[in-house]
Amino acid sequence: MQKHNRSVMTLVALFAMITMVLSACDNNSTTSNATTSKTPAAANTPAASNSNGSAATGKLEMFSWWTTGGESAGLKAMYKLYTKDRPNVEIVNQAVAGAAGSDAKAVLKSRMLGGDPPDSFQVHMGHELLDGYVAAGQVEPLDDLYKSEGFDKAFPQGVLDIVSGNGHYWSVPVNIHRANVLWYNKKVFTDNGLAAPVTFDDFFKAADVLKAKGITPLALGDKVPFASAHLFETVLVGTLGAENYKGLWNGKTKWDGPEVTQALNNFKKMLGYINSDHAALTWDQANDMLIAGKAGMTIMGDWVDADYKAKAFTDYGWTTSPGTKGLYDALSDTFALPKGAKNKENALAWLKLAGSQVGQDAFNPLKGSIPARIDAGKGDYDAYLLSAIADWKKDTIVPSVVHGAAAKDGWATAYTDSVNSFVTSLDVGKTQKALVQAAADNMTSK
Amino acid sequence: MEATSSVQASPQVGRRRFNFDRVIAIALIAPSLLAIAVFVYFFIGQTAYVSLVRWNDLLPDYTFVGLRNYDKLFQIERFQADMSNTLKFTVVFIFVCLAVGLLLANLLDQKIKGEAIFRNIFMFPLAISFIVTGVAWRWLLTPSSGVNLIGSAIGIVDMKNPPGWFTDPKIGILAVAIAAVWQTSGYVMAMYLAGLRSIPDEIKEAARIDGATEWQLFRQITLPLLQPITLSAVIILGHISLKIFDLTKSMTGPGAGFSTDVPALFMFETTFSGSHFSQGAAIAMVLLVVVSVLIIPYLIYNFRNEVRS
Numbered sequence: 001m002q003k004h005n006r007s008v009m010t011l012v013a014l015f016a017m018i019t020m021v022l023s024a025c026d027n028n029s030t031t032s033n034a035t036t037s038k039t040p041a042a043a044n045t046p047a048a049s050n051s052n053g054s055a056a057t058g059k060l061e062m063f064s065w066w067t068t069g070g071e072s073a074g075l076k077a078m079y080k081l082y083t084k085d086r087p088n089v090e091i092v093n094q095a096v097a098g099a100a101g102s103d104a105k106a107v108l109k110s111r112m113l114g115g116d117p118p119d120s121f122q123v124h125m126g127h128e129l130l131d132g133y134v135a136a137g138q139v140e141p142l143d144d145l146y147k148s149e150g151f152d153k154a155f156p157q158g159v160l161d162i163v164s165g166n167g168h169y170w171s172v173p174v175n176i177h178r179a180n181v182l183w184y185n186k187k188v189f190t191d192n193g194l195a196a197p198v199t200f201d202d203f204f205k206a207a208d209v210l211k212a213k214g215i216t217p218l219a220l221g222d223k224v225p226f227a228s229a230h231l232f233e234t235v236l237v238g239t240l241g242a243e244n245y246k247g248l249w250n251g252k253t254k255w256d257g258p259e260v261t262q263a264l265n266n267f268k269k270m271l272g273y274i275n276s277d278h279a280a281l282t283w284d285q286a287n288d289m290l291i292a293g294k295a296g297m298t299i300m301g302d303w304v305d306a307d308y309k310a311k312a313f314t315d316y317g318w319t320t321s322p323g324t325k326g327l328y329d330a331l332s333d334t335f336a337l338p339k340g341a342k343n344k345e346n347a348l349a350w351l352k353l354a355g356s357q358v359g360q361d362a363f364n365p366l367k368g369s370i371p372a373r374i375d376a377g378k379g380d381y382d383a384y385l386l387s388a389i390a391d392w393k394k395d396t397i398v399p400s401v402v403h404g405a406a407a408k409d410g411w412a413t414a415y416t417d418s419v420n421s422f423v424t425s426l427d428v429g430k431t432q433k434a435l436v437q438a439a440a441d442n443m444t445s446k
Numbered sequence: 447m448e449a450t451s452s453v454q455a456s457p458q459v460g461r462r463r464f465n466f467d468r469v470i471a472i473a474l475i476a477p478s479l480l481a482i483a484v485f486v487y488f489f490i491g492q493t494a495y496v497s498l499v500r501w502n503d504l505l506p507d508y509t510f511v512g513l514r515n516y517d518k519l520f521q522i523e524r525f526q527a528d529m530s531n532t533l534k535f536t537v538v539f540i541f542v543c544l545a546v547g548l549l550l551a552n553l554l555d556q557k558i559k560g561e562a563i564f565r566n567i568f569m570f571p572l573a574i575s576f577i578v579t580g581v582a583w584r585w586l587l588t589p590s591s592g593v594n595l596i597g598s599a600i601g602i603v604d605m606k607n608p609p610g611w612f613t614d615p616k617i618g619i620l621a622v623a624i625a626a627v628w629q630t631s632g633y634v635m636a637m638y639l640a641g642l643r644s645i646p647d648e649i650k651e652a653a654r655i656d657g658a659t660e661w662q663l664f665r666q667i668t669l670p671l672l673q674p675i676t677l678s679a680v681i682i683l684g685h686i687s688l689k690i691f692d693l694t695k696s697m698t699g700p701g702a703g704f705s706t707d708v709p710a711l712f713m714f715e716t717t718f719s720g721s722h723f724s725q726g727a728a729i730a731m732v733l734l735v736v737v738s739v740l741i742i743p744y745l746i747y748n749f750r751n752e753v754r755s
Contacts, residue, residue: 106718109504132721136504223699277589279613279702410502413720417524424615424703434523441502 057088060346063111063121065104066367067097070306074367081362082353089346094118102224105409112138117338119347125173125332127249128404128412130165133336140337141168145348151355154373158397162405163334171334172355175369178388179301179400180234180321180329183287187315188215188296196319200238200266203297203322207273210296217273219295221286228278228423229416230402231299232267238323239263242396249399249406251443255436264428271423278423290316301331301403305384306368318384328395331403332372411442490734497727504721515728525729527704528712531619532736535708536687538623539630543683544676546627547634554635555642565639569632576629580696583625587611612698618705622694630686634679641675642668681744688737709733 060082066075072095079091096104101122108121112133123129133139146152146169152160155173163171182203184196189206192213197203207217222228237245240259247253248260275281275289284307289295291313298304299321308316320327335354341347353359360371361379370389371377377389399405401412418434425431497516500509519525550568554561571579586592589608597603612621645668653663691710698706700715709729717726 102715102719106714109718109721113504132504138504225700276610277613279698280584280588280590280611408503408721410720410722413715413722420700421523421703424705430523 054085054087056086056346056349058343058346059090059092059119060343060350061092061094061118061120062350063094063096063104063108063118065096065098065101065122067095069310070366070368071303074363074365077362077366078353078359081359082350085353086346086349089343098224102226112136112338115340117340119341119343120335120337120350122333123171123336124404125159125171125334126162126399126405127408129171129334129336131408133338134165134170138339139170140339141170142172142337142351143168145169145172145351145355149352149355154355154357154375156372156374156392156397158330159332159372162332162399171336172351173332173334173372174354174360175333175364175367176372176392177301177303177331177333177369177403178328178391179230179331179403180237180299180324180327181302181304182297182299182319182321183290183304184297184317184319185290185293185295185315186317188293189317192296194296196317197322198319198325200322204269204273206296207270211273215293216275216289216295217297218270218275219286219289219298220274220278221281221283222278222420222423223280223282225416225420226402227283227286227300229412229419230301231270232263232419232422233400233402234299234321234324234329235267235270236260236263237327237329237398238321239266242327242398245398246406248439249401251439255439256432260432260435261428264422264432267422268426268428271426302384302388303368305382306366309368309382318387326395328391328397329400330397331400331405333369408442411438414438414442493727493730496724497731499724501723501727502721502725506723515724516732519725519728519732524700524704524707524712525709528707528709531704531706532688532708535619535623535626535690536684538620539626539687540680540683542623542627543631543634544679546631547679548638548672550631550635551638551642554639565636568635571629572632574629576690576692577696579625579629580693580698583621583628584612584697587621587624589613612706613702615701615703615705618701619694619708622690622697622706625697626687626690626693630683634683637675637679638672641672645671677744681740684740685737688740689733 062075064075066072075093075095079093082091083089096107098104101124104122108118108123111117117138123133129139151169151172155163159173159176160169163169163173182197184194188210189195192209192215194206194209195202197206210217220227220231236248239262240248240253244253244259248255253259275286275295278286281289283300283304286295286298287300287304287307288311290298291308291311305318308314335351337344337347337351354363355373357371357373357376357378360373360376364371364376365380365382365385368385370381370385370392374393381389401407401415404412407415415435415438418431418438421434422428422431498510498512499507500511500514501507554565554568588594589610590605593611594603594605594608598605598608603609609617611617612619649667650663653667658666689710690708691714694701694706694708694711695714700707700711710733713726713729713733716722716729
């Protein structure tokens with residue numbers, strides 16, 4: 001019996017060893033691929049890289065959170081353009097699902113801190129990048145790229161200000177999204193004789209009419225808490241106006257001031273008109289309520305437009321969220337170049353494509369956003385996007401906090417937590433104190 | 447093996463016993479021991495260190511600040527909600543799991559024909575992961591669908607004012623407990639079934655002859671004899687419920703007013719979304735202490751029992 005036990009044990013040990021060796025072998029093969037790709041890439045001098053596109057090999061590991069619907073379609077359109085120019089580069093699409101990228105950002109963080117960066121990654125413009133990976137010294141400045149491609153003349157000054165820090169440019173914006181948009185079901189509005197609201201008073205009047213008819217006035221889906229934080233952000237912009245809102249993030253406006261109290265009270269009143277199961281729905285499920293006519297309005301960024309297109313719904317109207325006419329609450333998806341990217345030449349080619357007019361006009365109509373470049377806008381843009389492009393040229397730009405432009409991620413999460421508890425507690429004083437604390441903990445000196 | 451060691455047993459005094467088997471034994475264990483020492487205990491120490499410094503950004507900042515992170519942590523409303531949620535969840539989860547498991551085990555112990563089938567059915571939920579359970583129960587307990595729709599078809603639920611389940615801050619984590627109980631009571635049932643089967647029939651027969659009713663039999667013989675199993679079940683269920691993360695993440699997220707938030711979820715979000723590494727480390731240490739309070743006395747009790755026997 002002992003002999004039998006011994007042979008079984010030897011077999012098990014052998015099996016375990018073989019499994020370990022096999023998995024180690026697999027790792028070796030992928031790293032050797034990466035090293036072979038470096039040699040042909042190093043042979044291309046940066047100035048000639050465009051003409052050597054077809055000779056470029058290796059991989060391009062792209063990290064994003066564009067996994068569904070229009071976003072993924074836009075990304076694939078850009079991949080097609082990239083492959084036309086560089087047919088021998090294998091594009092590895094590392095996309096992580098999850099609303100507003102909260103899960104993707106967590107995965108990216110562990111990769112960057114662990115020293116295994118992708119070749120390029122999607123990141124929001126602004127403090128999310130500047131106070132994050134730039135401050136940690138993990139991304140490369142892109143000044144040379146901006147000069148050689150003329151990006152410093154192609155993007156509006158407002159955007160250039162947000163993507164730069166310490167006198168360098170850090171990422172290439174591919175699109176602009178607007179956060180302060182109010183969407184409404186046209187049929188519900190015409191049936192009830194309502195016009196698109198402009199001010200908070202208009203909004204509450206329309207909401208009362210809808211509530212009396214048994215229709216949810218405002219659809220909210222905050223299972224992922226960013227949605228209610230987003231709603232409050234539009235209320236902040238609408239109540240405080242551009243200058244005071246911007247001042248919240250650099251200390252000029254006090255969080256315990258009367259304007260913020262007014263904003264919280266406006267928000268509290270708005271929360272009286274939302275669907276009771278908001279904590280169970282995601283933002284697109286709340287949108288479904290609007291499509292079905294069960295809700296009249298929803299306030300969410302203009303990725304809702306792409307969602308409607310994907311669901312083949314056309315009977316919708318839009319306007320700016322209450323109180324924000326003339327203001328463009330902007331956020332932008334940009335691409336950055338991490339230090340130590342394994343395929344730097346391929347990544348730079350990607351950045352060039354992302355910042356080019358051709359790339360942006362391929363991506364944005366499908367994604368449901370507008371191009372960041374001033375000279376782009378020639379493509380199959382729908383009615384909403386054309387109106388957004390027109391607004392972008394003249395409205396005052398304010399940075400979004402929920403989507404990383406106005407403040408760093410630590411501040412954005414503390415802000416989101418405070419708003420989330422306010423949605424249930426409706427305690428203005430306690431929440432205002434929590435917001436003051438969040439600012440005190442996270443304010444970085446410029 | 448016994449044969450070889452008895453041969454080498456004789457020349458012992460003053461000489462180092464070079465027992466080849468012993469070297470093999472140590473060599474086999476050493477890698478695992480080393481791995482555990484580094485990846486478990488060293489990193490626990492590292493986390494404890496991070497919780498005592500001021501690292502709340504992407505860039506590590508090892509300025510020592512003592513217990514300030516813990517002090518601030520207990521004042522955060524979200525963390526206070528987490529601790530109370532964990533307490534509610536643990537108590538309900540353990541109590542209902544034990545009750546349901548015991549009930550099912552008793553039912554199955556009746557020597558009925560289809561026992562194997564039912565036993566398997568009750569244990570199937572154990573085979574799926576908490577993520578799958580979370581997604582399924584999220585659909586079941588969404589106020590506008592699932593359980594509420596069934597209830598309204600029967601007539602006990604008014605769809606104009608349905609129970610909010612996990613969207614209702616007053617119920618909150620208890621809805622998550624329903625899903626957790628559904629998944630784990632099979633495990634408790636299996637433990638109790640084994641325990642019931644190990645109670646010798648003679649004792650029960652003797653009690654019946656002495657005139658005990660079935661209920662007295664249950665209360666005064668069966669239950670006390672099942673005590674070690676109950677203790678093991680409490681420990682296992684306790685440490686599952688204290689560390690629960692994937693069920694809440696997939697089912698409810700932090701919930702309305704943090705009513706379904708748990709410390710592990712808060713720790714994940716504050717560390718990886720908010721870059722507050724020291725705060726996350728502090729939460730991790732608090733979780734470690736709470737779980738240790740549960741597990742260590744049990745381990746000591748078990749160890750003493752083994753030594754005695």
